[in-house]
Amino acid sequence: MPTDPELLPLGIDGILVRFAQVLSEAANAQALAFKDQMQNVQIDGVTEVASSLTSVRIGFDPAQTTRAAVMQAIRGQLGSAGASTDGPRRIWRIPAAFGPDYAPQLAEAATLAGISRDRAIAEITGQITRVIAIGFAPGQPYLGMLPDHWDIPRQSNLTDHLPRGALICAVRQLIIWGADAPTGWRHIGQTAFRVYLPETGTPFAFEPGDAVQFTPVSDSAFQAIKADSSTNGGARCEVLR
Amino acid sequence: MPFLNIHSAGPGLTVQDLGRPGWKAQGLSTGGAADRLALFEASAILGGAPDQAVIEMMGFGGSFSCDAPTRFTLTGAQMQADIDGVRLTPYKTQILRPGEKLTIGGAKSGVYGYLALAGGITTPPILQSRATHLTAGIGKRLESGDRLPFATDPDLLSPPCKLTPQDRFGGGQIRVMPGPQTGFFATDTLADFTQTDFTRSARGNRQGIRLDYDGNGFPISGGLSIVSDLIVPGDIQMTGDGIPYVLLAECQTIGGYPRIGSVIPADLPTIAQAGPGAALQFTFLSVEEADVTAQSDHVLLAQLRSNCVPMIRDPHDIGDLLSYQLISGVTSGDDLERP
Numbered sequence: 001m002p003t004d005p006e007l008l009p010l011g012i013d014g015i016l017v018r019f020a021q022v023l024s025e026a027a028n029a030q031a032l033a034f035k036d037q038m039q040n041v042q043i044d045g046v047t048e049v050a051s052s053l054t055s056v057r058i059g060f061d062p063a064q065t066t067r068a069a070v071m072q073a074i075r076g077q078l079g080s081a082g083a084s085t086d087g088p089r090r091i092w093r094i095p096a097a098f099g100p101d102y103a104p105q106l107a108e109a110a111t112l113a114g115i116s117r118d119r120a121i122a123e124i125t126g127q128i129t130r131v132i133a134i135g136f137a138p139g140q141p142y143l144g145m146l147p148d149h150w151d152i153p154r155q156s157n158l159t160d161h162l163p164r165g166a167l168i169c170a171v172r173q174l175i176i177w178g179a180d181a182p183t184g185w186r187h188i189g190q191t192a193f194r195v196y197l198p199e200t201g202t203p204f205a206f207e208p209g210d211a212v213q214f215t216p217v218s219d220s221a222f223q224a225i226k227a228d229s230s231t232n233g234g235a236r237c238e239v240l241r
Numbered sequence: 242m243p244f245l246n247i248h249s250a251g252p253g254l255t256v257q258d259l260g261r262p263g264w265k266a267q268g269l270s271t272g273g274a275a276d277r278l279a280l281f282e283a284s285a286i287l288g289g290a291p292d293q294a295v296i297e298m299m300g301f302g303g304s305f306s307c308d309a310p311t312r313f314t315l316t317g318a319q320m321q322a323d324i325d326g327v328r329l330t331p332y333k334t335q336i337l338r339p340g341e342k343l344t345i346g347g348a349k350s351g352v353y354g355y356l357a358l359a360g361g362i363t364t365p366p367i368l369q370s371r372a373t374h375l376t377a378g379i380g381k382r383l384e385s386g387d388r389l390p391f392a393t394d395p396d397l398l399s400p401p402c403k404l405t406p407q408d409r410f411g412g413g414q415i416r417v418m419p420g421p422q423t424g425f426f427a428t429d430t431l432a433d434f435t436q437t438d439f440t441r442s443a444r445g446n447r448q449g450i451r452l453d454y455d456g457n458g459f460p461i462s463g464g465l466s467i468v469s470d471l472i473v474p475g476d477i478q479m480t481g482d483g484i485p486y487v488l489l490a491e492c493q494t495i496g497g498y499p500r501i502g503s504v505i506p507a508d509l510p511t512i513a514q515a516g517p518g519a520a521l522q523f524t525f526l527s528v529e530e531a532d533v534t535a536q537s538d539h540v541l542l543a544q545l546r547s548n549c550v551p552m553i554r555d556p557h558d559i560g561d562l563l564s565y566q567l568i569s570g571v572t573s574g575d576d577l578e579r580p
Contacts, residue, residue, distance in 0.1 A: 008421035009528045011473040011503055012535045016421045023468045035266070050265035050471060052495050055421075057265070057471045063537035067528070135268040135471070135495030138377045142469065142495070153466045154497060156481030170497070171466055178268075179376050181448060181493060184481060196268075198367065198378050204267045 007071055010057050015070055018055040027054040028132045032208050043073045053133045053142060088211035089241055094193050095234040096167055096214040097222035102190035109169055109186045112152040121216060131210040137179030139196035139204040143212050145172045154184035165191040192226040192233030243309030244388040253299025254383035255373035256362055259292045265494045272374040272491050275353045275447050275513040279317035283357030285545035286314045286334055286404050293361025294371040298354040302345025310338045311394040312359040318351025333552060334401035351410035351514040360392025376491055401552040409511040412519030417502040418531035425461045425499055434459055434501055435523055441515040447491035458483020461499050469497040475504035487512050507534045
């Protein structure tokens, strides 16, 4: 069980509570639970609470409070923190294509993971992952965790453009790409799923904790799914509790 | 409702305001003007609220006309501008009348210029803001032929004023505070960083700017495998090649490249406005020193308002001086006695 979270500055209006420097399911559960806890308490001058994989940022207004006062309030909350043990509330099943046109770096990623391309696809689609963080771009999920041998680093150079819906991987995680931005992650599959629908009343598809499984489809089946605008990339969402 | 017509648009025109705070948990960064100080300066000159929407112009302006008279001002990057050929100076109250054409050219110093109308641009807000957030797919780059609604100037005849811009257009010394990952860097690497002369690369946008330098990189061991974490504008990320990027308003909310520290908000406008080739050096503050630089928007605006000075027009600046009725009120002296 990770203990003794670090309290660190993140900007002149923020404090980062870091539960671990290495990603683990326990640290992620602690971060998500602490985010929920901090969102439910009223602390003077606190403006915003957001979580990532293993940390929570508490934003505050320096005109209303001080860093020292917020740190003290956070320490008080940490004393009563507990990790959530609830299972996922929802499970998403999302079709993904893995042909060479749609997964240009799959072979490279499989080599780095020390497995065959086919085995890589089987592992990516066989596992039920969890939304362990949302961010980088609006609604974009960090999904984890793949088996240990997927602990492959980011590439050192940046890929300038990836198509929306790209499935990318690094450091035992998968992301469904939602942004038009450079990335160091490798492109290993393609979905037609949009993580963020700004024109709708519920713009963000995922919540932290959601379960996600990818369904492998052929390139031609994928093209048909992509052409059909009546569903969001053929995804199905089942409410579990 | 009056409209501002865009007859021609440079490639980097967007509607901006102070952005959307409060959505980081959903992955949406605050966004808003790359140089938010310029919006407060415009607010001080025109008297409107600082959260009114303006047009941000990256590198190059465009040409505009309106169908109702309005005061406006140009802040941020210094861009050559004229109304029907009559040269304008930035950081002053100006008036644009129907039938006139405002033309704004390229940036002579700085990167982001702002065209602010007295009543503000009134496009429909999305998530409580009018700011275009290109990476989030909110809004779009403005194009020739676009028409933007604006609020009628509430005080067209108020006395004009001018402001001396806070100098931030030529690079310089930038103050950095430690962040959650500063301790991941070796002491020698941190020292190298503060002793390196950087230049602003030609690569950059509203998400961030790249810095060029001669010499060794600024690596950390295992830097490509660290856990992705929350990031904020001002953070200085090191890519795997050890190239620093300073993140700006439209940055992502989570990132995996290690961050050596964070530019304090007071110096972020200088980063945003540093043109390609501008020299930048970094110096570290302690957290306590950085916290002291925090300034509330309220205080900032009050300070800028008190720096505004009434504008007395120099006849040399009035291109159409002879069209003015300069001797109104002079009489022959016996008008009232005449039958």
